[in-house]
Amino acid sequence: MDPMREERHLRAPGPRLILLCGLPGSGKTTLARQLAETLPAVRLCPDEWLTGLGFDLFDAPARDRVERRLWAHAQDLLAAGAVVILENGFWDRAERDEKRLRARELGAAVELRHLAVPMEELRRRTALRNSRPGEAVITPELLSAYEAEFEAPAESEHELFDPPAGRGPSGSR
Template sequence: MGIIEGPDAALLKENHLSAELTRLRTGLRAARERRVTQPGSSARTAILRGAKVALHSPGSSRSDLDIYIYGFQKNMIQRPVLMLFCGLPGSGKTTFARERERETGAIRFSTDEWMADLGIDFFDEMRDKLQVRLNELWKELLEHGQSVILEDGTWKREERDALRRVAKRLNAITEVHYFDVPFAELWRRLELRNANPTYGTVPITKELLEESLRRLQRPDMGELSLFDRCVVHSW
């Protein structure tokens, strides 16, 4: 779909968004109904808006990834995980989030990719409405015991505090990843990305990156210690 324009743009985009979110909810309900709960059952896979949720048998062999409490097979006996990121554009959040998604079965939320799917400009005012609806969805998933990954970088302390409170209310484990990458390295990566953009990536100018850096509130060890798990990715 191309960029939506014209006097009816807002209505068309909102209707499209509602339809996409309805399809996601339908897929989630179907996946919950198909959840594997008996030892020895074969693995199943559900495709939910491009997020691959592997439903492995509880009787399968354990691995290092079992340390991470993700996936439908864990929901009946353990708490889900809310994974959130803090990092600027170009710090590696998307690459890492996709790896975690593939390895753990958690459902990944990327606002940029949803904007691309809907054919909406990344900086359109519809972004705020989309963010509200996506927030409702991931909270619903967490409440049903499904682990989620919030790929969007949380730059402000108050955002991270709010997410941690939500996770606590829903009895979820909190895991924060802080991507500490120098400005020069961020801009080097973004220049390469801007020259060869991949699907769902936002073009970032040096001025926009500088503005983002000014807005970033870096988490200190005191804040990181408030999470159940914390990982600092240093370059």
């Protein structure tokens, strides 16, 4: 992006929703933490809320309820003018569309950052994480099943979103 244009966006006031899209291990939480500190922004991480409320990360009904509640909270924060980061993964185009349209109704800018990481690297990172105690284990088979479900954003979809307000590490766009 043209540096002058980016500078204007960095200083641009107003609400902003940042959707972090990507498979397990793609670096959503890592990027969200960096952005939350530098922008600054409010980070809403379903995994942390599930764990904090005592749910298992693979409890699908609990995840659904927590994600719905966090989305309601995100809308309140956007209406109050905040910058909000959601790191749900957003595997489905329909879900990304719904979030973008609703955030725009609230007068917010909306960014989509897809962390496109090669499967080999995702397998390496998740294997490393699996070996740490207390982490949710993502087997290589599960990761392959997730890959088949993941609907990667096309270039034409990226054009529907606003340009980023801050720099992320290489690999996100």
